[in-house]
Amino acid sequence: DGGITQSPKYLFRKEGQNVTLSCEQNLNHDAMYWYRQDPGQGLRLIYYSQIVNDFQKGDIAEGYSVSREKKESFPLTVTSAQKNPTAFYLCASSRGGTGELFFGEGSRLTVL
């Protein structure tokens, strides 16, 4: 079954802890993305990667880090430097730079 798999779906974290969200795709897409979805603010781009071993900051990269060591994987680490990490995080992939993104089901992070 092809698609984007995000894990975990729900995650709780104490302040000061780093947490890593997993994103795996088996669509053979080159490009992958991380968006943050907040009520009333839509989707904001955190990081994106056009190809393996390369990634660029999006509009709200501060307090986040990523890696792209494998084509199918694009994990996102929410660090303790992120001031307001409680949010819904969406991972997506696309064939090259097309505008057709395929999204995962999302991960909801709550900081206690």
Place this chain on the structure above:
Amino acid sequence: AQRVTQPEKLLSVFKGAPVELKCNYSYSGSPELFWYVQYSRQRLQLLLRHISRESIKGFTADLNKGETSFHLKKPFAQEEDSAMYYCALRGYTGFQKLVFGTGTRLLVSP
């Protein structure tokens, strides 16, 4: 800078009524515009793109470069159209990230 504006957070209509979800954009070059939809408990997915000039689930959207708009329209709303709708924009040149609007929740009542 790329910007997408969706002025309505919520649009509530009755079944059978016409629907228009507004989207305005700012972009210095030639944009490519999209509408994405997120139904309850489903993934965000592409609904349509302006270059396809197609009707999906009865929805159409025309790019108006003069008014910098890409409004989504449907002549007769159905209850199953209730969802969150996002307008998105990217440029044509090279690899371009997709920029989303803030979204409009469409509620179609019986």
